[in-house]
Amino acid sequence: MKPRVLQKWLTGACAGALAIIASLVLTGIAEAADNKAFGPVPKLKVDAKKAALGKRLFFDVRLSGDAAISCASCHMPDKGFADGLPLAKAYPGSGGFRNAPSLINTAHRAAWFWDGRLGTNLNDVTRESLTEDWMMNMDMRLMQERIKQDPVYVKMFKEAGYGEPSNGSVRKAIPEYLKTLISTGSAFDAGKLSARAQSGFELFKGKAGCAACHSGPRFTDDQPYNTGVPNNPEIWKNPMRHTTYVAFGLFMGIENIYNQRRDVGAHIRTHKADGSDIGKFMTPSLRELKYTAPYMHNGMMKSLKQVVAFYNRGGGDDPNKDSRMKPLNLSKAEQGDLVAFLESLSGKPLTGAAYVWKDKIPTDYPVIKDWRKAKN
Numbered sequence: 001m002k003p004r005v006l007q008k009w010l011t012g013a014c015a016g017a018l019a020i021i022a023s024l025v026l027t028g029i030a031e032a033a034d035n036k037a038f039g040p041v042p043k044l045k046v047d048a049k050k051a052a053l054g055k056r057l058f059f060d061v062r063l064s065g066d067a068a069i070s071c072a073s074c075h076m077p078d079k080g081f082a083d084g085l086p087l088a089k090a091y092p093g094s095g096g097f098r099n100a101p102s103l104i105n106t107a108h109r110a111a112w113f114w115d116g117r118l119g120t121n122l123n124d125v126t127r128e129s130l131t132e133d134w135m136m137n138m139d140m141r142l143m144q145e146r147i148k149q150d151p152v153y154v155k156m157f158k159e160a161g162y163g164e165p166s167n168g169s170v171r172k173a174i175p176e177y178l179k180t181l182i183s184t185g186s187a188f189d190a191g192k193l194s195a196r197a198q199s200g201f202e203l204f205k206g207k208a209g210c211a212a213c214h215s216g217p218r219f220t221d222d223q224p225y226n227t228g229v230p231n232n233p234e235i236w237k238n239p240m241r242h243t244t245y246v247a248f249g250l251f252m253g254i255e256n257i258y259n260q261r262r263d264v265g266a267h268i269r270t271h272k273a274d275g276s277d278i279g280k281f282m283t284p285s286l287r288e289l290k291y292t293a294p295y296m297h298n299g300m301m302k303s304l305k306q307v308v309a310f311y312n313r314g315g316g317d318d319p320n321k322d323s324r325m326k327p328l329n330l331s332k333a334e335q336g337d338l339v340a341f342l343e344s345l346s347g348k349p350l351t352g353a354a355y356v357w358k359d360k361i362p363t364d365y366p367v368i369k370d371w372r373k374a375k376n
């Protein structure tokens, strides 16, 4: 089924059917990272030409419906491929209701988005990012025609082995580029922890219990939990953001969405009748946090100090809170050590030409004459 057709069909379907579809799409979560060991994030094998094409596409505003925003509008290289805002912006005329996650190491995830609603692959995540009306609101057929007009793309698609530009290959090239965004150069990976960071690492694995969920090279088990992060009232105060959330909720089959006063998180996948899955969010990676404040699915925490204080209190106030969230009784010094450890997990910013399309993307190429008959 074409994504648009699927979307229309889904809109008409009942909540039960949606739940089944969501859980089918999300089976990837079960195969979460089995590598619990800490260590550098493994590099991925990348096809250089396909990744270069993906890089240009990532920074190209013509991939959004009205050519106003690119992927990089919300995933900015100098902000760790997040955007520095509590809640992301959205396609002009709508407002975002989630924090934009970093895309560094995202190619290693087992499921994507804060609720983990896509557990298949980055090809699907790319499609969703392009076509969702509150993201880039792009019609893939129009996108394909736009790209075919640009001689630089025609050449790059051919050189990458894709033949003529097509929406299918856009959805392959962008993920290939995302595979190049891997953490590198942190003090942790270099084995150069300060005494405070080293003490923080011991707390992290021991007394503070962080490693129960933040495990493996990316410091995440790719599973959803309720830690009791407070709701962001902005989503209910700001009509643009609220409307977007309601539309998303209707689409995902959230029960009683008009009276819902919180982001239900992973509940959209499991739809438990008793609501015990409400407020679960995917464990994020702890890499590159230096660049990606504010934190949590709704940007409710401004600093790592605030995050650690939150855990020290035993997390937030939520009936569904994970049982491991208990007051930690850490001293001020110990909390500082944990922050120093978290800071040691940030490496070199991925802002060089290897990661960023630095050239201007010109759009003043001549119109192709009789384009319906023209072969690229």
Ligand code: HEC
Residues within 6 Å of the ligand: 058, 069, 070, 071, 072, 073, 074, 075, 088, 089, 090, 091, 096, 098, 099, 100, 101, 102, 103, 106, 109, 111, 112, 113, 114, 115, 122, 125, 126, 129, 130, 134, 135, 136, 174
């Ligand atoms: C308008 C802002 C915006 C734009 C434009 C945007 N994103 Fe995102 N992106 C977000 C937000 C917000 C989320 C989290 C959404 C959620 O959890 O529901 C996200 C999530 C993601 C994720 C999942 C990350 C994770 O760790 O789960 C990937 C991958 C991603 N975006 C890639 C892209 C790509 C590729 C593009 C361009 C085709 C793009 N995004 C365009 C805001 C944006």
Ligand code: HEC
Residues within 6 Å of the ligand: 204, 208, 209, 210, 211, 212, 213, 214, 224, 225, 226, 227, 229, 281, 282, 283, 284, 285, 286, 289, 292, 294, 295, 296, 297, 298, 304, 307, 308, 311, 312, 322, 324, 325, 338, 342
């Ligand atoms: C029960 C599992 C669990 C435990 C234990 C846990 N975390 Fe988390 N962590 C999460 C989840 C889930 C989130 C996202 C919550 C949200 O956004 O609602 C998160 C978010 C974070 C973030 C924000 C990252 C970002 O990019 O927004 C930081 C930092 C963090 N945790 C550090 C820690 C530290 C330090 C500890 C130990 C004191 C810890 N965590 C213990 C599951 C856990």
